[in-house]
Amino acid sequence: xxxxxxxxxxxxxxxxxxxxxxxxxxxxxxxxxxxxxxxxxxxxxxxxxxxxxxxxxxxxxxxxxxxxxxxxxxxxxxxxxxxxxxxxxxxxxxxxxxxxxx
Amino acid sequence: xxxxxxxxxxxxxxxxxxxxxxxxxxxxxxxxxxxxxxxxxxxxxxxxxxxxxxxxxxxxxxxxxxxxxxxxxxxxxxxxxxxxxxxxxxxxxxxxxxxxxxxxxxxxxxxxxxxxxxxxxxxxxxxxxxxxxxxxxxxxxxxxxxxxxxxxxxxxxxxxxxxxxxxxxxxxxxxxxxxxxxxxxxxxxxxxxxxxxxxxxxxxxxxxxxxxxxxxxxxxxxxxxxxxxxxxxxxxxxxxxxxxxxxxxxxxxxxxxxxxxxxxxxxxxxxxxxxxxxxxxxxxxxxxxxxxxxxxxxxxxxxxxxxxxxxxxxxxxxxxxxxxxxxxxxxxxxxxxxxxxxxxxxxxxxxxxxxxxxxxxxxxxxxxxxxxxxxxxxxxxxxxxxxxxxxxxxxxxxxxxxxxxxxxxxxxxxxxxxxxxxxxxxxxxxxxxxxxxxxxxxxxxxxxxxxxxxxxxxxxxxxxxxxxxxxxxxxxxxxxxxxxxxxxxx
Ligand SMILES: [Zn+2]
Numbered sequence: 219x220x221x222x223x224x225x226x227x228x229x230x231x232x233x234x235x236x237x238x239x240x241x242x243x244x245x246x247x248x249x250x251x252x253x254x255x256x257x258x259x260x261x262x263x264x265x266x267x268x269x270x271x272x273x274x275x276x277x278x279x280x281x282x283x284x285x286x287x288x289x290x291x292x293x294x295x296x297x298x299x300x301x302x303x304x305x306x307x308x309x310x311x312x313x314x315x316x317x318x319x320x
Numbered sequence: 321x322x323x324x325x326x327x328x329x330x331x332x333x334x335x336x337x338x339x340x341x342x343x344x345x346x347x348x349x350x351x352x353x354x355x356x357x358x359x360x361x362x363x364x365x366x367x368x369x370x371x372x373x374x375x376x377x378x379x380x381x382x383x384x385x386x387x388x389x390x391x392x393x394x395x396x397x398x399x400x401x402x403x404x405x406x407x408x409x410x411x412x413x414x415x416x417x418x419x420x421x422x423x424x425x426x427x428x429x430x431x432x433x434x435x436x437x438x439x440x441x442x443x444x445x446x447x448x449x450x451x452x453x454x455x456x457x458x459x460x461x462x463x464x465x466x467x468x469x470x471x472x473x474x475x476x477x478x479x480x481x482x483x484x485x486x487x488x489x490x491x492x493x494x495x496x497x498x499x500x501x502x503x504x505x506x507x508x509x510x511x512x513x514x515x516x517x518x519x520x521x522x523x524x525x526x527x528x529x530x531x532x533x534x535x536x537x538x539x540x541x542x543x544x545x546x547x548x549x550x551x552x553x554x555x556x557x558x559x560x561x562x563x564x565x566x567x568x569x570x571x572x573x574x575x576x577x578x579x580x581x582x583x584x585x586x587x588x589x590x591x592x593x594x595x596x597x598x599x600x601x602x603x604x605x606x607x608x609x610x611x612x613x614x615x616x617x618x619x620x621x622x623x624x625x626x627x628x629x630x631x632x633x634x635x636x637x638x639x640x641x642x643x644x645x646x647x648x649x650x651x652x653x654x655x656x657x658x659x660x661x662x663x664x665x666x667x668x669x670x671x672x673x674x675x676x677x678x679x680x681x682x683x684x685x686x687x688x689x690x691x692x693x694x695x696x697x698x699x700x701x702x703x704x705x706x707x708x709x710x711x712x713x714x715x716x717x718x719x720x721x722x723x724x725x726x727x728x729x730x731x732x733x734x735x736x737x738x739x740x741x742x743x744x745x746x747x748x749x750x751x752x753x754x755x756x757x758x759x760x761x762x763x764x765x766x767x768x769x770x771x772x773x774x775x776x777x778x779x780x781x782x783x784x785x786x787x788x789x790x791x792x793x794x795x796x797x798x799x800x801x802x803x804x805x806x807x808x809x810x
Contacts, residue, residue: 234597236405273398273420278607285340285377288347290359296466297357306356307463310407313453 222255223248326524328555330488331480333537334495335473336505337449337513338381344448344472345372345415345606352511356465364470366411371605374399378446378472379609381504382422383619385474386444388498388626391426393616399606402598407464408451416475418600421445422609428498429628430490431642439491440479449473474504480519485551492516492544497627497650510542518547520554521569524562533558534572538586540579550579553586630655638668644676653691660697667708674704678721695724703731710794716740744794746801749785752793753801756784768806778802 228248232239239247290296293306302309340350346363362370386393400418404411426441451469453462476495482488496514499505507514521535536554541547554577561567577586625633627649634645634655649655661671675690679700683690703720706712712720712735720731720740727734735741743749757764766777785798 230597234403234599273396273602273608274604276607279610281373281607282376282379282609283347283373285342285375286347287342287349287351290348290357291361293355293357293360296360296365302461304461304463306358307454307465308357308407309461310464311462312455312458312460313406313462 222252222259323528324524324526326522326555326559328483328485328551329480329521329523330482330485330551331519332476332478332482332488332491333517333519334476334478334492335449335515335517336385336476336499336507338378338472338474339503339505340375340377340381340472342375343470344375344378344446345470348470350471352467354467356463356467359467360469364466366409372415374606374609375472379422380619381472381502382444382446382474383611383616384502384623385476385499385504386423386426387620387623388502389426389428389441389444389476391423391441391444393423393611394420395611396420396608397422397611398608399603400600401603402447402600404450406450406453407462408453408466409448409469410466414448414450415603415606416447416600417445422611428491428494430487430494431646432484432487432490434642437481437487439481439487442477442479444474444476447473447475482518485548485555488516488518488551489544489548492547493650494627496544497652501624501627501630501652503624509544516541516544516547518551518554520551520558522555522558522562524559531562531566532569533562534567534569535574536586537574537576538579539576539589542581546579546581549584550586553584557586638672640672640676647680648675648690651689651691654689657691657697657700661701661704664698664701666701666704670704670707671700673714674700674707674717674721678718682721682725693725695721699724699731706732706735710742710744710796711735712740712742713791713795715791716742740792742792742794743789744797746797749789749793749797750801752788753781753785753798753805756781756788757805760784764806767802778806 225244225248228244228251229239232244232247297303297305297308300308338350342348343350343359343364346361348359348361348364351359363372383393397417397420399415401413402416402418404414421443423444424442426444427438428441429436429438431437449468449471451464451466453464455462478491482491492514496507496509499507499514505513509515517537517539518541519535519537522533524531524533536558538550538554541550573591575591576589578589579586631642631645631649634640634648635642638645638658640648648658658671658675662668679690679693679695683693686693703717703724706720707714707717711732716735720734723734724731760781763777763780766773767781768774781802782795782798785793785802786795
């Protein structure tokens with residue numbers, strides 16, 4: 219098996235993804251992710267000299283819409299599938315760190 | 321402290337809410353104050369199977385701003401996903417721009433204490449805003465309102481070119497004036513429509529050695545004054561911290577701090593050992609935007625006169641001082657009001673005088689802008705014309721201005737009705753003057769005789785006329801008449 223990815227890297231990615239994994243899982247995923255990366259590595263063998271970088275596979279550009287406001291779908295429907303609600307709000311476990319990360 | 325000095329380094333990251341009708345990637349209304357979760361659809365909620373579609377106006381708003389800041393506009397941009405873990409953006413990622421932002425490398429000129437300085441703009445890009453999390457009064461849970469989720473945000477990042485708290489405030493003011501002039505945002509800071517976050521640290525030189533303090537990012541600034549105060553506080557805090565601990569950028573960590581308006585201090589929120597890892601990757605749901613020249617030309621043509629140009633014009637064309645021009649142009653509606661009154665025939669010098677004297681005073685007293693005083697351009701023009709035509713003097717104009725604040729009539733009508741019109745009619749003034757000359761023979765004699773008393777006697781007679789006419793005699797007309805009379809009888 220290759221060393222495309224280390225256990226430490228898998229632990230880091232798991233942490234970033236807020237996943238709690240057992241040691242067995244870490245071991246398993248390290249091997250599985252390594253195999254995937256090994257496979258993807260083949261792409262690096264391709265000579266891409268002179269090929270423009272590509273940001274999207276679809277041959278589309280400028281899919282834009284005019285700035286016209288419609289209406290929301292209605293609070294009842296919005297909350298319909300929520301695991302928990304406190305109308306008109308969604309109800310979630312208390313968020314400690316203030317977000318506004320946007 | 322033997323040999324210590326320091327340099328302050330401040331860069332700003334600014335988020336501006338764009339004043340579009342709809343959200344960035346769906347048609348939900350971009351409006352605040354509505355019932356929570358009423359402006360929400362499956363796209364906002366990140367439901368499976370939905371597809372975002374870019375709002376053209378939001379793109380144009382960002383390009384307008386970028387052009388006004390002399391940025392290079394990218395011909396090709398794409399959208400990226402930035403990992404995000406809070407329920408106010410339920411997709412688990414924020415659509416943003418990573419390596420191909422829509423514009424880069426611009427600048428804004430600011431003037432601080434008469435000195436001009438160029439502040440470089442690193443980049444401007446578009447991204448979606450998150451919703452709101454409410455914790456207050458809840459035990460063990462938070463409430464989520466997604467009305468703001470997916471609304472358009474423009475992120476502006478400066479180079480760390482600001483070197484005093486005052487410069488940071490002036491930059492913020494300049495930026496606010498600019499986005500308002502461009503019509504892309506209301507930029508009300510208290511309502512979070514413009515959010516400025518300074519990154520600040522010091523380069524300390526002591527005994528010939530340099531030390532850099534760890535960078536602090538300050539959040540939660542609700543006004544430009546708070547921005548200035550927070551920067552000033554950080555300078556002192558970082559200096560004191562370094563003197564106490566000696567911790568530098570190399571040995572310490574970058575931190576995020578929150579401004580506390582009550583105590584006037586910043587409070588540590590978090591310290592990060594490692595750089596943020598957002599794991600950006602291209603968003604396959606959105607195709608790239610290619611900006612054609614025609615589109616750019618159309619946007620460029622639609623740009624209004626920019627504050628910096630308008631300010632210069634207000635100084636050269638209308639003779640406002642730099643300070644007055646800055647204050648006037650800061651509020652586009654007030655500057656527009658001025659130019660409207662001017663186009664209605666108000667004499668420019670008189671109108672300038674009215675704006676910087678009593679209109680500014682009334683606005684200040686009420687804590688509003690001149691445009692918000694409720695006095696229309698035609699009425700301001702009419703008042704200025706009365707002065708220009710010598711129908712009233714400036715004292716009467718100030719008194720009339722006060723009446724205009726509560727009375728909807730035209731100033732000419734009020735002046736007529738209340739008998740405030742200046743008497744410029746020579747024949748009626750001559751009659752009054754003749755009576756006074758007869759009654760004050762001694763003064764007339766003195767006024768004719770060159771010498772010490774002449775000037776005083778002349779003034780005395782003028783004063784008598786003003787008294788008799790209750791201040792409404794046109795001083796220039798009386799002056800001419802009196803000179804003529806004194807010469808005649810000589
Ligand atoms: Zn929506």
